Each structure stands twice: as structure tokens, then as C-alpha cells.
Amino acid sequence: MPETLQPFLHDLELVFRAPTQAWSERDGQIRAATAGPGAPGASVCGVMHSDVRVLSEAILAVDGREPEPAGSWRDDDGRLVAVGLPRHVDGPGADPTARVLRARRVEAGLVEEEIELACATAEPVTAVVSVALAADFATMEAVKSGYATAPLAAVPAEGGLAWASAGGAVGEVTAVVEAPGAVVDLTDPARPVLRWTLTAAPAEPARASWRLAAEDRAAVVRGAAGPAPEAWCVPRPTADVRLARFLDQSLRDLAGLRMSLPALPGREFLGAGAPWFFTLFGRDSLWAARFLLPLGTELAEGTLAVLASFQGKRADVESQEEPGKIMHELRRAALTLHGENLSLPPIYYGTVDATPLWLCVLHDAWRAGMPDDAVERLLPRAERALAWVAAGVRDGYLTYLDTSGHGLANQGWKDSGDAVQFRDGRLAAGPISLCEVQAYAYEALVHGAELLEAFGRQGSDSLGTAPSQLRDAAAALAARFRGDFWLEDALGPYVAIALDGDGVPVDTVTSNMGHLLGTGLLSAAEEALVARRLVEPELDSGFGLRTLATSSAGYWPLKYHGGSVWAHDTAIAIRGLVLSGHSAEAARLAEGLLKAAESFEYRMPELHSGDPADGPGRVSRALPYPAACRPQAWSAASAVVVAGALGKL
The missing domain is CATH 2.70.98.40 (Glycoside hydrolase, family 65, N-terminal domain)
Structure with missing residues (x-):
């Protein structure tokens, strides 16, 4: 022990x-x-x-x-x-x-x-x-x-x-x-x-x-100065008392997670979660802001601006900083976790997905009504981010590999050491190309081109950011993906979680494929295949999507990224199912998250156990993952996605 x-x-x-x-x-x-x-x-x-x-x-x-x-x-x-x-x-x-x-x-x-x-x-x-x-x-x-x-x-x-x-x-x-x-x-x-x-x-x-x-006096973040956005405070009566309570508790929690930087007091973002992640995180803060866009664009605007203020300017192995890259996490001092060979600098850029996600949220916020002048102020940063994404996919995929020796070994949202494994339990060796990251990149390239054209910007031919170059790069990425990532087993076709460093598809069935829906990377027929696969019992626990299917040797319902359920992960799939026209599957997963929320008195935790709600070994309520943060911003924000999928928002 x-x-x-x-x-x-x-x-x-x-x-x-x-x-x-x-x-x-x-x-x-x-x-x-x-x-x-x-x-x-x-x-x-x-x-x-x-x-x-x-x-x-x-x-x-x-x-x-x-x-x-x-x-x-x-x-x-x-x-x-x-x-x-x-x-x-x-x-x-x-x-x-x-x-x-x-x-x-x-x-x-x-x-x-x-x-x-x-x-x-x-x-x-x-x-x-x-x-x-x-x-x-x-x-x-x-x-x-x-x-x-x-x-x-x-x-x-x-x-x-x-x-x-x-x-x-x-x-x-x-x-x-x-x-x-x-x-x-x-x-x-x-x-x-x-x-x-x-x-x-x-x-x-x-x-x-x-x-x-x-x-x-050394704090790098502080609490938000003003009240929560008015739209967060409006009661939303619904015949489903569970949903009303889930929304109410989640928006209260989100109001308490609002933060700002001492240097940018008027720009708010959400701290990722209590107690361990009470600070700015790239992907977490971005996904939470994206989920909340139906309630207004103020949070997205603040999150985008704050992250833009830290956009990478140089190449640095220790921090994983690169020009144009969006950061992963901000701390008051270096973070060293004993016994985990992990030591991160105060500003750490070890994330492969925050940069394309930043671009996707900028586009979505613009479409949701973010003022044009606010969007235009961020376009120079967007062009730098587009250059980073375009360079990454020019001849292949967006990949990651920790070269410092003490950073995050996995740099997607599933960032634990055993998160990317083959069906037989072997760990994949890097550089790793995650399936969902390619979908974010595709969406970022296409929507980045749309943004540049809408605001009369030409991009840079030398950096590959002219709108036509961005669209060409996206089309080439989709063609490569279609040939490299699709696999088939007894239940039919599915998307591999990743390619390993040798280009071999990592053959586990995972929730990651749900992130591809609605991004444009897949055809309608391919989206239908993914939608069907997501609601198979090996992934759908009845309380949300398991991170890793029960068909994998490494599955265990209490593994952090190896069988547990993360609310935000399921919410991303729900959102994609709605966007791609699979409303029945979306409603089914939304109902599962609602049942899970009820199990936790509507303060949705970071993650919970992947034990099944139906069938052998069934449990009557979602069981906790005992070390889970609670509340967690993107878990709380999933209430808005659930409400939307159930037609109540």
C-alpha cells in the first residue's frame, strides 16, 4: 500500500x-x-x-x-x-x-x-x-x-x-x-x-x-468582481423537477466558480473545479463557456480574452510553450505532485486540444451574438492559433509528446498515464494522435476560414492561413482520417481513440468518438455509425458514457479515464448528437446524466463510477468516484446541454 x-x-x-x-x-x-x-x-x-x-x-x-x-x-x-x-x-x-x-x-x-x-x-x-x-x-x-x-x-x-x-x-x-x-x-x-x-x-x-x-499577495487568479450574468439567475420552471433542480444547482455552482485575473479584472472565466483545479484551465474553461453559450456570450468573451493574453510566443521544452499555442493551466507556483514524476511550471502549455478549441469557441460565440468589435480584437490571436493548427496537420495530424520528462504524458482531455491503451491493455507509445483532436482541428480550420473572410482578413500564404489554404488543409485532414482511424469489430464500425507513434490505430472503443459529431469531420453516414455505437451498452452505462468500453481488458468502473463516466464528456456527445440530427440518442444520454445528477443531489461531480444502471451488476443510483472534484465547471455546465437536448431551454 x-x-x-x-x-x-x-x-x-x-x-x-x-x-x-x-x-x-x-x-x-x-x-x-x-x-x-x-x-x-x-x-x-x-x-x-x-x-x-x-x-x-x-x-x-x-x-x-x-x-x-x-x-x-x-x-x-x-x-x-x-x-x-x-x-x-x-x-x-x-x-x-x-x-x-x-x-x-x-x-x-x-x-x-x-x-x-x-x-x-x-x-x-x-x-x-x-x-x-x-x-x-x-x-x-x-x-x-x-x-x-x-x-x-x-x-x-x-x-x-x-x-x-x-x-x-x-x-x-x-x-x-x-x-x-x-x-x-x-x-x-x-x-x-x-x-x-x-x-x-x-x-x-x-x-x-x-x-x-x-x-x-502571490495570487494569479481572483474572484469575479460583479454578479453572475442575469441569464444564469432566471428560474426555469419545467414539469421535470429533476431538471429544474439540476439547472438551479449547476448555475449556482458556476456563479461561485467565476474568476478573473488581477491584470484583467473585467474578463471573467470559470475556474475548472474544487478543490484541485481552482484556477484557469484552457480546455476546461473553454468547454464550460461553450456549453453556456445558450445563456449569453459574456463568459465566452472573457475566457477567450484571458487565454489569448497567455498565447504562446516562443518554443520552450519545459513549459511546452509554442508560438500561437493556447495554455493548459495557470498556477501561483510550480506544481509538483509527489510520487507521480510530475512537475509543471506555473504557466503550462501541455495540451494538444486547447488551441483548436479556442478557435471553435471564438466562432461559436460570434455566431451566438458576441459583438463584432470584441471578435475583431481577437482575430490577430486567431491567426496565430490557426498557424499552429495548420502547421500541425499539414502532412499528418495534431499530435503530442512530452519531451520534458516530467510533464503530462497524455495531453488530451484524458490526461492520466493509462488513458490511451489498446483493447488488450497495452499502453500506446507516442507521439499520440487523438481522434477528437483531429475533429477539433478540422472544425477550427473551416470556421477559422469563415471568420477571416467575414472580417475581411486575408491570412498568410506563407503560414498556410489564407482561407482557401485552411479549407484545403481541412479537406485533406478529413480524407486522411477516413483512411486511418476507422476500425470494425463484432458490433460494427467505430473510430479508434488514437493512432500511436507508429501510426497504428489504438483499437479500444471509447467515448472519444462522440466528440467527432457535429464538427464536420465525418459524413452523415459516418455520424450515424458513431451515434449507434455510443448507445451500445458497452459504452452507455445508463448514467452517461463510459470513458472506456466494457469490452476492453483495462476497463474498470472506478478508473479515472478507464471506465468511469465524465459528465462533460457525455455532454459533448449529446451536443454533437443534437447537431448531427440524432435527437433520440441525445435524449437517451441526457436522461442518463439527469439520473446521475439526481444521485449527487444535483451537484454534478467531475466524474462518477461506470457501473451500469441496467443489466448484470446494475446499481439503483450512480455511484461516486470518491476523489472526484465537486463541483467541476464543465460538469455543472453540462446541465445546460442536457436541458437543450430535452427541449427545455
Whole structure:
């Protein structure tokens, strides 16, 4: 068993507002450790601000004992409300006649908690309510890797106490706690305690509160300044209560994931997901913005502009930067995940698909009503991106290969080390040419030519970006693809996930082929073949598409990209099915995602198990992938795709 394990998330509660997130157990307690084999001392619980855990413990007690949990929920204001029963201060009898209510609210850089002691006893109840705190200032990668870290010493501050980082990997981060009316006990500076003596009487509850303010002077992202787009806030009544709840919860979550850059405060994008991806990601932010285009173009405009500001200018092996390329992820510092031979610079370009996707979203946003002047400002960046795509497909395909030795081995959306494998379980060797990336490239070339012509731009003959050259390159790509990627098995024709470094088709049946629909790469007849294959039981779990079909040796329902279900992946296929005229198949997959959302109280996780809803081994509800982020931007945005496919948007 490994020394450390990534913490599970599925049984935890979250309150968040980018770039701040508060994770706790369901009873509201923020514990520094959770019990579990293989992960002693490891927990994600705490308050994370800008990829630093500024609070690792907040344990409430009444007269020195934790109240027994009685339930928790998220209220209409997004707060986590937890109820505890301190039965040791009750009156006589079986009825619990005292209770503690704890309500936690999060804003950018701020966590506020209100505590209420109430009773129905014959006499008033007086008790000491305490909150024991700790702060370890662990980096996100240390938390994700399952490392237990020692708490730092707090110091007195006006109205409370404070912690400050000592530099190093964390940089200049501070956390200040204010606790009106509390006695602040710093006997053990590493484990300070806030104490209030409260007296509650029937119909006269007693209250206390504390708040934490966090600041990171090295932050590269920050929370959005203004409100969410108005279209996100309009209730959408529908006869299907599940769909209404899915849309409502998803749009609330998306509002909380809105971010901006300090240098571009008016340009918003979506952080990819909590807790590990609370920052700008190329493909994730682009797909989420694309899904949300039916609700307006503001988010797409901001996402495109922010990513354009990081567009590659030079060739660099370490960061995988190349001229014209769109970046993969942005961090406050280098990202090193222990035990994974992974070390990424703060701005990392190791993605093969973000550049064509950027072009596709620019075109779609223009068609959806993005102002012409906003589009025109981005066209010089579009021409550079088109040059990168055109160069990649000039004689072959868009491929990837990590040449740094410590970057992402796989650079499509399925980026785990075993994501591209043959049906017998062998891993494919690079350079890898993914099927869906060629579809994005085809679409980018054709729509890029359309954009240039619409705005009177000629492109560059020398770079291969003249509109006629782009269309010719797209047609040649489609012809090559048709000859190289199609395979057949007992169930009929299908598209290989990729070609390996020798040009051999990787013969597993995967969800990737769903991304080809509606891009123009396939003929109508070919799209019909893909549509039929997507709803075969080997791929369609009944709760969404499996990433890898059950016919593969490497299949397992709890493998990250080897049999699990990703909501956004299924949503891309649904979107393509609608665009290509396969509405029945689209509705079937949409219904599956809706059933999955119901299983997770409509806060759709990053991914879930690929166990079947019907047939042998069936489960009655979608099962969690325990380490999945929740919420995840593109998973939440899939609600809009589902609503559209079901004719409710």
C-alpha cells in the first residue's frame, strides 16, 4: 500500500466562492485528519485560499465535548447549515432539548461562521462554546498528495489571532481570525481556541460568531468582481423537477466558480473545479463557456480574452510553450505532485486540444451574438492559433509528446498515464494522435476560414492561413482520417481513440468518438455509425458514457479515464448528437446524466463510477468516484446541454 493516498471528497461538504473554499465533514467540523487505512493524518478538510490551506481545523465543542450530529444542508444563500445536539447539557428525559446550529458562509477571501445555542429546557442553559483552530498553510499539491503537515503557530491580533506564511513555496499569505466577544486562548499557539460563555433560554437563543480573512499577495487568479450574468439567475420552471433542480444547482455552482485575473479584472472565466483545479484551465474553461453559450456570450468573451493574453510566443521544452499555442493551466507556483514524476511550471502549455478549441469557441460565440468589435480584437490571436493548427496537420495530424520528462504524458482531455491503451491493455507509445483532436482541428480550420473572410482578413500564404489554404488543409485532414482511424469489430464500425507513434490505430472503443459529431469531420453516414455505437451498452452505462468500453481488458468502473463516466464528456456527445440530427440518442444520454445528477443531489461531480444502471451488476443510483472534484465547471455546465437536448431551454 502506498505511504500516502489522495484524500477522498465524496462524503465532504463544501462552501465556496472563488478563490476561497471551505471543506468540512457533513456535521460542519473541519478536522485536521480523517481515519482511513493508508492515509493517516491526511485530509482535504480546511479553508483553501488561492491553492494554500489557510485553516486546517475548526472543531466546535460545547463544554469540551463535540455535539452529536443531527443533520446538515445548504440553504438558499449557499451557506452550510449544520445542527448538533449537545445532550450533556440537556434537561431530563429522552427528548433532545438543546441544540447548536452552525451556519458557514464563504466569500472571496472570507469565511464567516455564526453559532447559535438554543434550548427548550425548564431553566436557561449556560455552556462554554469553543472552536479549536489550526492552520498548516499546506500547498494544494501537498494536500492532494495526502501529506499530513504540522500546524503553524498563531499570534495575537486585534480582536482575535493571525497566521502568516514564512515564505518558501507558499509565499506571502496571511490569515486573520476575528471573534467578537470570545476569549482567545493561545496557550498552545499551534492550536488556539476561541471560547464564548453563552446562556440560552427557551425562545431566547444565544449567538456567537467568528470570521477568517485570507490574503495571498502571490495570487494569479481572483474572484469575479460583479454578479453572475442575469441569464444564469432566471428560474426555469419545467414539469421535470429533476431538471429544474439540476439547472438551479449547476448555475449556482458556476456563479461561485467565476474568476478573473488581477491584470484583467473585467474578463471573467470559470475556474475548472474544487478543490484541485481552482484556477484557469484552457480546455476546461473553454468547454464550460461553450456549453453556456445558450445563456449569453459574456463568459465566452472573457475566457477567450484571458487565454489569448497567455498565447504562446516562443518554443520552450519545459513549459511546452509554442508560438500561437493556447495554455493548459495557470498556477501561483510550480506544481509538483509527489510520487507521480510530475512537475509543471506555473504557466503550462501541455495540451494538444486547447488551441483548436479556442478557435471553435471564438466562432461559436460570434455566431451566438458576441459583438463584432470584441471578435475583431481577437482575430490577430486567431491567426496565430490557426498557424499552429495548420502547421500541425499539414502532412499528418495534431499530435503530442512530452519531451520534458516530467510533464503530462497524455495531453488530451484524458490526461492520466493509462488513458490511451489498446483493447488488450497495452499502453500506446507516442507521439499520440487523438481522434477528437483531429475533429477539433478540422472544425477550427473551416470556421477559422469563415471568420477571416467575414472580417475581411486575408491570412498568410506563407503560414498556410489564407482561407482557401485552411479549407484545403481541412479537406485533406478529413480524407486522411477516413483512411486511418476507422476500425470494425463484432458490433460494427467505430473510430479508434488514437493512432500511436507508429501510426497504428489504438483499437479500444471509447467515448472519444462522440466528440467527432457535429464538427464536420465525418459524413452523415459516418455520424450515424458513431451515434449507434455510443448507445451500445458497452459504452452507455445508463448514467452517461463510459470513458472506456466494457469490452476492453483495462476497463474498470472506478478508473479515472478507464471506465468511469465524465459528465462533460457525455455532454459533448449529446451536443454533437443534437447537431448531427440524432435527437433520440441525445435524449437517451441526457436522461442518463439527469439520473446521475439526481444521485449527487444535483451537484454534478467531475466524474462518477461506470457501473451500469441496467443489466448484470446494475446499481439503483450512480455511484461516486470518491476523489472526484465537486463541483467541476464543465460538469455543472453540462446541465445546460442536457436541458437543450430535452427541449427545455
